[in-house]
Amino acid sequence: MKDRRRFLKNSGLATLSMLVGAEIVFASKLPKGYLPLALSDPETLKEFGKMEELIVLNDKPWNIETPSHLLDDKITPAEKMFVRNNGLVPEISDLRTWMLKIGGESVNQEKTYSLAEIKNGFVHHTYQITLECGGNGRGEFYPPTEGNQWGVGAVSSAEWTGIRLKDLLQEVGVKKNAVYVGYHGNDGHLSGDPKKEAISRGIPIAKAMQEETLIAFGMNGKDIPLIHGHPLRLVAGGYPASVSGKWLTGLSIRDRIHDGAKMESPSYRVPCEPVAAGVEVSPEDMCIIESMPVRSVLTYPKTGAILNLGRSLEIRGHAWAGELQVDQVAYSFDFGSTWNKCVLDKPRNRFAWQHFSAKIDFPKKGYYEIWAKATDEKGISQPMVVPGWNPKGYLNNACHRIAVKVR
Amino acid sequence: MEKRDLKKLLDSLGLLSLLLLGLMVVVLAFVFTLRFQPDIFVAGIGEEHLIEESGPIIGPIEEGIHVETGLIAGEGLTAVIANCTNCHSAKLVTQNRFTAEGWIRVIRWMQETQDLWDLGTNEELIVAYLAKYYAPEELGRRKQLKVDEWYELE
Numbered sequence A: 001m002k003d004r005r006r007f008l009k010n011s012g013l014a015t016l017s018m019l020v021g022a023e024i025v026f027a028s029k030l031p032k033g034y035l036p037l038a039l040s041d042p043e044t045l046k047e048f049g050k051m052e053e054l055i056v057l058n059d060k061p062w063n064i065e066t067p068s069h070l071l072d073d074k075i076t077p078a079e080k081m082f083v084r085n086n087g088l089v090p091e092i093s094d095l096r097t098w099m100l101k102i103g104g105e106s107v108n109q110e111k112t113y114s115l116a117e118i119k120n121g122f123v124h125h126t127y128q129i130t131l132e133c134g135g136n137g138r139g140e141f142y143p144p145t146e147g148n149q150w151g152v153g154a155v156s157s158a159e160w161t162g163i164r165l166k167d168l169l170q171e172v173g174v175k176k177n178a179v180y181v182g183y184h185g186n187d188g189h190l191s192g193d194p195k196k197e198a199i200s201r202g203i204p205i206a207k208a209m210q211e212e213t214l215i216a217f218g219m220n221g222k223d224i225p226l227i228h229g230h231p232l233r234l235v236a237g238g239y240p241a242s243v244s245g246k247w248l249t250g251l252s253i254r255d256r257i258h259d260g261a262k263m264e265s266p267s268y269r270v271p272c273e274p275v276a277a278g279v280e281v282s283p284e285d286m287c288i289i290e291s292m293p294v295r296s297v298l299t300y301p302k303t304g305a306i307l308n309l310g311r312s313l314e315i316r317g318h319a320w321a322g323e324l325q326v327d328q329v330a331y332s333f334d335f336g337s338t339w340n341k342c343v344l345d346k347p348r349n350r351f352a353w354q355h356f357s358a359k360i361d362f363p364k365k366g367y368y369e370i371w372a373k374a375t376d377e378k379g380i381s382q383p384m385v386v387p388g389w390n391p392k393g394y395l396n397n398a399c400h401r402i403a404v405k406v407r
Numbered sequence B: 001m002e003k004r005d006l007k008k009l010l011d012s013l014g015l016l017s018l019l020l021l022g023l024m025v026v027v028l029a030f031v032f033t034l035r036f037q038p039d040i041f042v043a044g045i046g047e048e049h050l051i052e053e054s055g056p057i058i059g060p061i062e063e064g065i066h067v068e069t070g071l072i073a074g075e076g077l078t079a080v081i082a083n084c085t086n087c088h089s090a091k092l093v094t095q096n097r098f099t100a101e102g103w104i105r106v107i108r109w110m111q112e113t114q115d116l117w118d119l120g121t122n123e124e125l126i127v128a129y130l131a132k133y134y135a136p137e138e139l140g141r142r143k144q145l146k147v148d149e150w151y152e153l154e
Helices: A002-020 A115-121 A165-172 B002-036 B039-051 B077-084 B100-113 B122-133
Strands: A055-059 A062-065 A099-103 A111-114 A124-132 A155-164 A180-185 A202-204 A214-219 A233-235 A248-254 A269-271 A286-288 A295-300 A305-307 A313-320 A326-332 A354-360 A366-376 A400-406
Touching: A099 A165, A111 A115, A115 A155, A115 A214, A124 A214, A124 A233, A124 A313, A155 A165, A155 A313, A165 A214, A295 A366, A295 A400, A313 A326, A313 A366, A326 A354, A354 A366, B077 B122, B100 B122
Parallel strands: A099 A248, A305 A400
Antiparallel strands: A055 A062, A099 A111, A124 A155, A155 A214, A180 A202, A180 A248, A214 A233, A269 A286, A295 A313, A313 A354, A326 A366, A366 A400
């Protein structure tokens, strides 16, 4: 696979060289992440600026998971951030020609903004926003469901800087009948068909008008890395991360639920009414996922720790609950028989994950599992077994477990 | 008269040098490619072989695994490589598990929404391969934890 892509990539450069009649003399001087043709898909984790320890689930399209112990940072750094791509990383050749087009049935008039107009024309805001893939945890469903078999690490919480989507929409002028905002990016469809969009999802208009819903150009104080949507992306926390479209080139303000690629059933939908495992569900009985369920992940220690009896074990991690706050996190070291409260921080802002920690004193030597269970502000907790099966394997928020030996 | 002849001569000379220049560019490009991208020609031949369903498997097999793709070696492997790894990585195949019925459902979905072509007589071969080597295993409601490496906590 790698070899074939290298072949395509090299032949692309070779063809270019032939056309220009020479080697591209300044090829090595091209800014990182900028290639003259649509050749941006990198081949190694290093090319993304990603740590080697990340788990490559898929390399066409790129889907990369963060092992849970690498999620320990309070703010997820770029080199540890998971990647979920539906298509091919686009070429970004000239930022001066980058345009964001606002259209759709429910705008007063179509309008186009340059990158400079976006950055200079509106107030900037920075929020820490947790983004979680709708399929996080899919690998545990039985019968298995199609797609990337994520463990628990399709989640991140970075600081995003940008303009409020609502500020932009207010300037453009949105009609009263607006229902949904759909996004368009310029990532390539896997089939190579230029008429097909890899993904074009969106959010209800009320979600678009939230203060924390951003058109972002910055991540952790720098430009957004290419693989995470440079130069512009949507960031809408609490919903499946697939609504936070990358490489943003357009927004459609719709008078109906957006019907772009992967809005259709069964993508990012679950049965409107719960079903037994393995049951076939007809497309019209599947409902779009909005707020994600409560979840937590233990980030320290890494599973497999051995410690001596008498030593306290510090555990820590993060918890989040879609559009809600997390009210409580508890841990168990006896397979769910007893639960103890963790210390839980407040979120830095809405949609930021919350840190929890606890100290455990083990009563005797042996094999233990630490389970973490978060409860949201409505009193809804994570289940200890895999929750309701659904045809596409979304929303597995079963409590996270790590193994520890005391000797 | 002489002037016209001279012009004719110059014209043909110009045409000739243009042709020569063109030829030189082509030769140079070929030499450059051969020098810097010799794989192109090798890979080109390989691509052709891949399309033939009964053609030889490209690349080495180690411990029953096709090294380049990570797919299990078995009847149908070549057809799977040729038809399933053009658009997406073989990793999307190797991380999924379905019965024959389930794999057919995935193929239909790709045909309806992702531009996958009609697999023709290869479909049976591909589905049989997938259902044999990438069949679901009973997981129950929650698996035992598997620890890759126990370590001393510092």
